[in-house]
Amino acid sequence: MTIFPPDPNLTALRLELGRLRGERGWTYDELAHRSGLARRTLIEIEQGRTIGTLKTWHALAHALDVSIEHLFGALCDGHTPPADPAE
Numbered sequence: 001m002t003i004f005p006p007d008p009n010l011t012a013l014r015l016e017l018g019r020l021r022g023e024r025g026w027t028y029d030e031l032a033h034r035s036g037l038a039r040r041t042l043i044e045i046e047q048g049r050t051i052g053t054l055k056t057w058h059a060l061a062h063a064l065d066v067s068i069e070h071l072f073g074a075l076c077d078g079h080t081p082p083a084d085p086a087e
Contacts, residue, residue: 013071
């Protein structure tokens with residue numbers, strides 16, 4: 001029997017992006033300037049029309065001064081994340 005992992009919580013991920021942007025008081029234009037991404041891309045991510053690429057999220061993490069782990073941690077909201085093999 002194959003057990004598949006739960007679906008990633010993409011809603012939590014985009015909401016965390018919006019929360020971090022709002023916490024800083026940044027407009028889409030400000031985040032676009034700081035991340036090097038297009039304003040339209042940021043809007044589409046926050047509105048759930050696209051999920052972006054790993055490169056996109058890496059740029060956002062740097063612009064927001066948070067770890068990529070912090071951002072991607074939201075993907076496991078609502079379910080138990082996989083165990084750390086180092087533990």
